[in-house]
Amino acid sequence: MSASHLSEGTPLLRESTTFQSTSYRSVINHTNDIETGSSGIEAENEITFPVLTQVSSAQPSLDIEPSLERYPSAGSRRKSTVAAHEAHSLSKKESDYASQFIGVSPSQFWVIFSGILLGYVIGFFDSTLMASSYPVITSYFHAANSASWLSTAFLLTSTAFMPLFGRISDALGRKPVYLFSIFMFFVTTAWCGLAQSIGGFIAARAFCGLGAGGVFSMGQVISSDLVRLEYRGVYQSYINLCLGIGSCTGLAFGGLLCDRIGWRGAFLVQLPFIFVYFIVAAMTVPAELGIKLVGSERMTVVQVIRNMDLTGSFFLVSAVTALIMGLNLGGNIFPWTHPLVICSLVAAVVLAIVLVRYERNVPLAVLPVELLTQEPRASIIFGNFFGSVSVNTVMFNAPLYFQAVKLATPTDSGLRLLAASIAVTASSVGTGFLITWSKRLKPTIIIGGISMAIGGCLAASMGITTPDTLAMICVSFNSLGQGFAFPSLMVSILATSHQDEQAITTTTLGLARNLGSVMGVSISSWILQNALLFELENKVTGPDKAQIIGLVRKSIRAIADLDPLHQQQVVGAYALALRVTFLSAAVWGTIISRPIFLPAPRRPVRPARRKPSQSFPRSQIFGLCPQPLQTPWEYSSQYYYLKHRTRDTNMAIRGNLTRRFCVYQTPRSARTPTAPIGAGD
Template identity: 65%
Template sequence: MGIDNGRSHLDPSETTPLLTQSHGRPSCLDVNEYDVEIASSHKDTDEEHNVPILSSASSISGGLDFGPSLERNISNSPSNPNASTKEENEYASRFIDVSPTQFWVIFSGIMMGYMIGFFDSTLMASSHPVITSYFKAANSASWLSTAFLLTSTAFMPLFGRISDAFGRKPVYLFSIAMFFVTTAGCGLARNIGHFIAARALCGLGAGGIFSIGQIISSDLVRLEYRGVYQSYLNLCLGVGSSLGLAFGGYLCDHIGWRGAFLIQLPFIFVYLIAAAWTVPADLGLKTVGMERMKLSQLIRSIDITGAFILITAVTLLILGLNLGGNVVPWGHPLIIVSLVLSGVLAVILVRYERLVPRPVMPIELLTTNPRASIIFGSFFATMSVSTVVFNAPLYFQAVKLTSPTTSGLRLVASSLAITFSSVSTGILVNWTRRLQPFVLIGVCSMVIGGCAAASMGIDTHNPVAMVCISFSSLGQGFSFPCLMVSILATSKREDQAVATTTLGLWRNLGSVMGVAVSSWIFQNTLIYHLKHNVTGVDKDHIIALVRKSVHSIALLDPVHRSEVTKSYSDALRLTFLSAAVWAIIVLILMCRVRLPRLERKK
């Protein structure tokens, strides 16, 4: 798939490839195969100096007048020996078509969105035992997260396509508005069905917030500096996660789980106003060279059929995994039909997506290395992290018998770990220009995290348990920013938006499968251990009671309480061990490819 359009117009002696070889060994990335951020036409080259201008998925046009290119302003500025002026010019050259001030105004809104979004996500992680116990539906806990992740996964690629047609701003504002309305719906839900439906629609809004926010960041920052600004986003991720974990349980204890959702609404509203004020109106339209489409044109241009097949296949798979052995026997016709249809639709989706001009899931990205290994590695890495994060609150509340507030506070170490590692990774990548070492460090941390969490039991000291659980989050902070930069570095300029959303799709799909599969492992293992450990004439009643509400465990007599907590502990050991298995798969994938090394533009 080599491309050479425009390359003959550039003198190789005057360009510095963004990707270089390391220690004299050939890189797995062929620069002739991937035109990584090097100009592909005259319009991407500074006409005076013949130096390629590194560009991202799109740039700003219309809406706001940002003046001439920063690159040209810098090259034409009078010679100034003042070191501070030189540093300012070098700093300004990081951004595409915007000044540093304009960039930070826009980027601050994106960071606010990440902080609010991940507060909501971790709020659910720490509060789902409370919510499911309130509705007497603890065996349906996985649906609270999978419904959210399912919709955000299936629609994430569509948001990228739609933003190419309508521009980033309208899609971004729609996503925030949807997130606002559905968060209110969660707080007002009257039964578990209403709550799950509200979470599913909330995932639609969150998918747009995260995917469009990531694309806007890529639009405005040159590739070699994106690791730095990805670390800022990960810092907001860590802060939002820490607040959700630390205060999620506290809010549930003091104002109720409904209040924990409703209290978010003023902050989301402020975020909506900030986005409407800061994001340029025509961002995303200039690079793709098109005007805004009418609705009928948009419907014809995006892969709605592919998205429908994808969401149906994943829904059927999760339905089978969650109900099988948990609600109905594995041999039940509903389980068999769900799993078989899921497999059939997966095959149909692959064949269909090969024929679509703008597929929701480009098959080419999934079949050629290194991008295929990056995407599938991200999928299994997210499965590993989600397995630990989703089940950690259950360990503290069902095994250690702590309150939601205490449970949330004991998860703060995980958020601090991801904050530290993600920020450090951005700084270190900018300094070393290397990606692979930090990915491998992160994946090894995930393997250790899964094994450490699997070693926890009833007698594990709380500080030790906090450290064991935090290893997976530490690994996420090291590896995820590097994988995001890697998928951009190995994609052509015009493919970067779809590459970003495809990676996001598989990460979200990894979250869906991590929660669904770990819930399947846990629920079926828990039933086995409860039947073998619980004794007494009221055995069946106790098993049904503790499967519906983990808070009922503390009300049992000492003998039955000990039997039940041991059953939960044994079931969670196997569940956490599966996280180590997924991380080992990632380690194998990442050792098979060599990720690109970044080089500063000279």
């Protein structure tokens, strides 16, 4: 008889009790107990091991039904007969719906989830508002050549502190961290509307990123805590829908608000909605949600601060800041040979090396290096990074195309980006339901990567004479790929992670996405500013050449006031510079289309029972082990526990850098284990 003893947090289980042992030694000891017929397991009254027996024959596409996860252990089957009879008396529709949530009733969940969705609408409205209004803000402060700092300051702080939110919430609970993030978001949004200088506005956006990063990451973490894995695709679609609503309203009405009430009013008008959001979160989120105990006691605030990876956060922020500074200054404000530019780039490389070496030895690292070396999670994280670079390259520079090349107003520019918001909303919502229906993740990621690559090429084809309708389609194609890829990547990282790792894996994925946003904005700005300076030097003529170049690089609105000859020259220079910039987005989109071994959630392969001596046909275990096994076994998403009660077999455990550990079966007479799973990939 074959059995699998999985932990409570394993995505394949629901209402099992906790089995804390996940180390190599514990698996070996427990296997030996089974081999020797030890009854130590039965003696433990407080621990129940759910047994999932092999099925002699089943369809390859058979899904694990929710009821299988409640299959009782061998020692408790007789005791659960009455409870099972009562459970079957419920209607299938009601039990299936109730089983979608963890620890809360459906009505409680929807009250909590409604507040989370409200936060996403407000947060993405603020983000896309900046995308459509930054030309107005930088022109107001006469700092158009420093436009990248308005977004990178926001993304930098949210990137650095996003993983810390997950760590802190494990100790203090989700609610205090969530409320603190909303409060910071409220205060800093007011600061943005009252800023009196470009430096003050950049500082306000930096602190605003701290609050927004907590809002976004904790919203995902709380959703993961309350919704079971196999249903998260559906609720991720609801989040994506609100993302699209916030993006659409920000892009469509951001420019309109800037034209009608000014850019300051566009920030201040958000405050009443954020206040309502805070009240809803304070009244609905459970106080004890997500708290992990140390022994039998909660961690104190001092213990939390002591366990925080503040040094790693410092190295991360310093490395990214140095890199952005070098890319922003080089060729834009100072020549590439300037000492400040060289020192910034060298410091970024050195700090990045120090960060990686330091994070390897930290138990609660802000950047878990092990996640970057384990497949398929490494591919998921890096795919998320490069996809974010591609998307932000297009979306950050698309408003500049409409305002500098097409000479559109901020209102018209925002309305022309509305098609991109509709595209990402429709594709992301459809992807969530498609994942739940098909139980497959990889195809949508590949489709998303290809769409991003094609979208970058289409955006690069836009010029001065491109019709507005065609330009809207070209810009929206990249967003269409975003809607396909990002929800699949989010569900993939959750499907390949233990329940206890949900918070840190979610925030690490957010870290990669934010780093991609930072790099997308900074690298595209670096390409744009250097290409623009080159094209302006070649195209602009006349005695006022230097003055015109300096003027149009600081203020986009100054282009409309130029004489027809110089206006045509400047517009042509912007069009060529943006073409090179958009072309880089195609490169980043191509990278995430590489083959990735991803799990098919809740879709195990159950072949017919075979003898240990027979070869096992080629199959994929949760999409992670593509090589053939000798005997079919039950499995979890990340850990493989094999138990076989026969006298002619021996269990061998081998560590694997990319797959944590797998367990292999060999004949007792053989002295060496079989080839590792995945060898020859």
